Amino acid sequence: MNQAQREVPFSARDLAMELGLNQVIAFDMGGTTAKISLIENFEPGKAREFEVDRQAHFRKGSGLPLRIPVIEMVEIGAGGGSIARIDSTGRVTIGPDSAGADPGPAAYGQGGTQTYDYGC
Known part of the structure; x- marks a missing residue:
């Protein structure tokens, strides 16, 4: 717990x-x-x-x-830093892994390459 x-x-x-x-x-x-x-x-x-x-x-x-x-x-499995991706069946999946805050999601333009669920 x-x-x-x-x-x-x-x-x-x-x-x-x-x-x-x-x-x-x-x-x-x-x-x-x-x-x-x-x-x-x-x-x-x-x-x-x-x-x-x-x-x-x-x-x-x-x-x-x-x-x-x-x-x-x-x-x-969808927290604030969870990574969003398309799986092998074509579905959008979110998490459970997290990208962290540095460099942040790709949408921030700080060098990150991942899409977070809150960055979509």
């Missing part, structure tokens, strides 16, 4: 309580992934199982199942 899976939903819950909103969405955009979690009645959703190391485009059932209580969260 990474930091976002613990902190982001509870920070969103605390803000929702301050604002009096009983239903909010917590969103975390990282460098290679984005995570989203629903907060209802000031409580993050919970699940009793969790998959790690999903292989098939973050599809359920393609990872290693762990039966432990976790905060329910949807994760996709």
